[in-house]
Amino acid sequence: MHHGIKKLLLLGVGHAHVQVLAQLARHRPADLDVTVLTPYPFQTYSGMVPGLVAGRYSASECQIPLEPLVKAAGARWVQGRCTGLDLAQQTVQLDAAGGNKAAPASLPYHLLSIDTGAIIDRQRLEADMPGAAAHALIVRPIESFAALWPQVLELAQKQAVSLAVIGSGAAGIELVFAAEQCLRRQGLPGASFTLITGGGDPAANYPEGVRRRVLRQLKRRGITVLREVCTGVDKGLVQLGSGASLACDVPILAIGTHAPVWLQGSGLALSESGHVLVNACQQSSSHPNVFAAGDVASRADTPHPKSGVYAVRAGPPLTHNLMAAHQGQPLKAWHPPQRTLNLLSCGAGHAIASWGPLHTEGAWVWRWKDRIDRAFMARYTLPAA
Ligand SMILES: Cc1cc2nc3c(=O)[nH]c(=O)nc-3n(C[C@H](O)[C@H](O)[C@H](O)COP(=O)(O)OP(=O)(O)OC[C@H]3O[C@@H](n4cnc5c(N)ncnc54)[C@H](O)[C@@H]3O)c2cc1C
Structure with a gap:
């Protein structure tokens, strides 16, 4: 059992971790030291990238600037990419990114949360x-x-x-x-x-x-x-x-997509496809102080498709359970919905909506998607300090 300041290390700032940071901005326990390891100074919101390609959005409209969010959360940002895990030593190896000459070779943690998305290997x-x-x-x-x-x-x-x-x-x-x-x-x-x-x-x-x-x-x-x-x-x-x-x-x-290569052979319990195997609390099946959400994770109990929608939904329970784990409180299970609303854009201005067997399409569906996407961005885009 660790006493004193605990180190929470967030790997990547995907859809779930922006929510963790926003919650930390509202309230960060005084005995929690938070570090964020991620390669870019912004989080690109993939749901809006087709709109960028279509010419409807600018690049900055699809990006959540991370510096204000990290700062508001009282966290430290290390610009780099995770390249390996040492679970026995509780450290993460990294490569610096963006010319960050001050990046250390590894970062220690007591509590680790992974939201680095999927890759193409x-x-x-x-x-x-x-x-x-x-x-x-x-x-x-x-x-x-x-x-x-x-x-x-x-x-x-x-x-x-x-x-x-x-x-x-x-x-x-x-x-x-x-x-x-x-x-x-x-x-x-x-x-x-x-x-x-x-x-x-x-x-x-x-x-x-x-x-x-x-x-x-x-x-x-x-x-x-x-x-x-x-x-x-x-x-x-x-x-x-x-x-x-x-x-x-x-x-x-x-x-x-594929699971990140750096997870393989780390000793963390992985699914057959090599993703972090997590339980109903988004907690690693093998290492209780490791959590994961989004495309990098696979639920052992209720496998679900890998999509931004599920990554967003995992944000609140992940946030809750990270704080509960820090405070030694019981974790809460959550159950991903069996059906989600899927909005498929056919260029800017027209989209197809589906929910289970129901479906419809039109310009109004695209406007609906646009509103949802912009609202998500607005929630996490803080003014530069
Ligand atoms: C063009 C396109 C459109 C899409 N549209 C939709 C849609 O409309 N709806 C939907 O539900 N899904 C959509 N998806 C799927 C969706 O993008 C993913 O399911 C979603 O991004 C997964 O979110 P995530 O939080 O797991 O990871 P991501 O959003 O991929 O975020 C991962 C973060 O981790 C960082 N990172 C990566 N590697 C490392 C590392 N080694 N160390 C540290 N940090 C790292 C990244 O820079 C990034 O900040 C789309 C995908 C694409 C490609």
Whole structure:
């Protein structure tokens, strides 16, 4: 049992940790020393990135500045990236980021909380899809993707581009609609758009009615759907499972994500897919002083899809349980909802809503999504000190 000041280390500032910081800003126990390790001075809100691509939002509208939030929480920010865990020593290894020369090699903790999101593991990607790591524009990390998107626009000003999005989950679908809308609005003729689904229908994990709506919108906007697996990417070419290849200037990779490599072999209990295995209190199944939420975690009791919606929902129980663990109070279990509201944008101005088997679409749905997204941003965007 540790007495005196306790060190809480927050890894990453994803959807759940912004809420932890906001709560600490309201009340931080005097005996809690909080450090935040995260690579960027802002948190990019992925739900608004398709709107950035569509030209509807500026980069700063999609970013929560972290410095004011960290400061209000009375925490210390270390600009860096976690690279390993030593659970016996209760330390986290890190690489400095953003030219942070003062970053230590490791950080100690008594209580650790992980909300670093999911990644695309470049090595695994290279094995599954040779050439993709070198030639495709990958949506993770989302910060790099958002920073590189303007280069696609520059290219499109010089030539008629062919753009293909590989992956037809929510992110891939939203991005292909957004890219098409952006280039069409800019009056860049000759551009072509393709969605490579991985074999099945676009939005395969949505109900039939939503799939139909998505297909209708894709057709209406002249986006070609290829029900094919992508097997590799070369410069200017996407290789397909059928043996055919697609000429493509801008391949955008929006496939399913992987668990962070640095978790593997750490000794922390992990799910089969390598994510932090947590119980109903978002607490590690193997290490009671470690918590995790968002895409980096997997619930042992009620596995649920990895999405921003669930990451947001995990924020309040994570906050509660971190404070309870600090104070030696009992933790509270929470139960993720079986159904969530899904809002799929088809470019800025039109979206499809679904909740369980119910679905609808229209401009009003997009305005609804816009309001929800902006409200989330406003809640955590504090004025610069
Ligand atoms: C284009 C796109 C659109 C999407 N739209 C939606 C949507 O509309 N609705 C929805 O529910 N889901 C959506 N998603 C999925 C959603 O982005 C994720 O499920 C969500 O971001 C997960 O949140 P998180 O808190 O786990 O992590 P993230 O939001 O990814 O945050 C992780 C944080 O950790 C930091 N970090 C990363 N690695 C490290 C490290 N090693 N050390 C320290 N810090 C680290 C990152 O910089 C970041 O600040 C979308 C995804 C994409 C790509």
